[in-house]
Amino acid sequence: GSAKFQISGLTGNATTTGTSNIFIGADAGYLNTTANGNVIIGTNGLNGATNGGTNTGVGASVLGQVTGTGNTGVGYFAGYRATTGHWNTAMGYNALVGATSGTTFKQTLAVGANAGFSLSSGHDNTFVGFNSGYNTREGSSNVYLGAYSGNDSSRGFGNVFLGYGAGGKETESNKLYIHNSSTDQPLIYGEFDTSTLQINGGTRITGNLQIDGSIITNGSIGITQDVSIVIQQVPEIIKTLSFKNGILVQII
Numbered sequence: 001g002s003a004k005f006q007i008s009g010l011t012g013n014a015t016t017t018g019t020s021n022i023f024i025g026a027d028a029g030y031l032n033t034t035a036n037g038n039v040i041i042g043t044n045g046l047n048g049a050t051n052g053g054t055n056t057g058v059g060a061s062v063l064g065q066v067t068g069t070g071n072t073g074v075g076y077f078a079g080y081r082a083t084t085g086h087w088n089t090a091m092g093y094n095a096l097v098g099a100t101s102g103t104t105f106k107q108t109l110a111v112g113a114n115a116g117f118s119l120s121s122g123h124d125n126t127f128v129g130f131n132s133g134y135n136t137r138e139g140s141s142n143v144y145l146g147a148y149s150g151n152d153s154s155r156g157f158g159n160v161f162l163g164y165g166a167g168g169k170e171t172e173s174n175k176l177y178i179h180n181s182s183t184d185q186p187l188i189y190g191e192f193d194t195s196t197l198q199i200n201g202g203t204r205i206t207g208n209l210q211i212d213g214s215i216i217t218n219g220s221i222g223i224t225q226d227v228s229i230v231i232q233q234v235p236e237i238i239k240t241l242s243f244k245n246g247i248l249v250q251i252i
Contacts, residue, residue, distance in 0.1 A: 018053075025060075049083075065098075068106070075113075090116070096127075112147070129164075148182065158192060 022039045023029035029040055030047040037054040040046045045057045048065040055071045057063040061080055062073040068086040073079035079090035081098025086106045090096035096110035097117055108125040110116035114134050116127040122140040127133035129147040136142070136150060141158045144150040148165040158174045161167030167175065168182030176190030176197075189198040 018051075146180075151182070160192075 018032055018035045020037045021029060021032065021035065023032075023045070024041045025043040025045055027047045028042060028045040029035075029038065030044075031050050032038070032046065033050045035049065035051050035053045038046060038052075039056045040062065042057065042059045042062050044061040044064060045059065046055060046063045046066060047061075049067045052067040053069050055063055055066055055069065057071075057073040057078070059073065059075045059078055061077045062075065063071055063078070063082065064080040065083045066079060066085065068082065068084050070087040071079055071082060071085060072089045073096075074091045075095055076093050077097050078092065078095045079085070079088060079097070081100065081103050082088050082090070082096060082105065083098070084104050085108075088096060088106060089109045091111045092115055093113040094117055095112060095115045096108065096119060098119065100120060103120045105119050105121055105125070106123045108116065108119065108123065108127075110127045110133070112127070112129045112132055115129065115132045116125065116136065117131075117134045118137050119125070119133070119139070120137050122138055124141045125133070125136075125139060126143045126145070127136075127150070128145050129149055131148045131151050132144045132146065133139075133142070133150045133153070134148075135152050135154055136156065138155040139153075139157055139159075142150065142156055143159070144161045144167070146161070146163045146166055148168055149161040149163065150156070150159065150170070151165065151168045153159070153161075153167060153170050155171060156173050156175070159167060159170065160175075161170070161177045163178055163180045165182035166179045166186060167177035169184060170177065174192040176188065176192065177186045178188035179186030185200050187199070187201055189200065190196060
């Protein structure tokens with residue numbers, strides 16, 4: 001290959017037609033033959049792949065077995081088994097290391113030690129925080145933000161977990177968790193596929209509240225101040241309920 005730059009023993013050892021590569025570190029790019037445009041700094045970085053290009057890695061064993069393109073890894077073993085992955089970014093110790101050889105995930109971001117550690121297939125995931133999505137093996141279009149968020153969620157699609165440990169035990173899809181622990185009763189819970197939102201706590205609204213559907217309650221609704229409630233049953237029937245000090249005083 002031409003336009004290659006190698007430092008240290010056996011870097012780019014097998015390179016034949018690959019061009020514009022930079023390998024720095026013992027055995028970095030060791031098996032590369034035809035890959036182009038890689039920049040790898042670290043012992044054993046990108047050392048198990050013969051092809052794949054435009055990958056950038058810094059750290060020992062970073063992107064070790066990658067044959068895909070456009071991957072970025074920073075940290076020890078970051079993205080190590082993302083073998084056929086494309087356009088992934090792994091930043092942190094063991095981030096997006098991959099469950100087994102032959103992983104197929106792509107377009108996934110993992111930031112934090114062990115983030116996305118076990119992922120084997122999926123796409124368009126975001127794992128941010130220590131151990132975020134650690135045991136997620138299969139999943140796509142998930143967003144986990146916070147240390148241990150989605151930590152034991154083995155699979156899922158379209159989930160959003162926000163907060164320390166949020167959604168840690170959820171194994172289904174299209175769920176929303178906002179909390180600061182792995183409880184299954186988070187402060188805010190939602191289901192994207194059914195357009196359902198649940199608030200597990202008291203709610204105070206200081207402005208206007210518009211409800212275009214029904215109000216269903218298993219308890220009571222308390223009104224403590226002067227307020228008017230407009231009820232529109234059908235376009236031509238509009239009723240206004242006026243309350244004073246929590247007491248219904250007028251219906252218009």
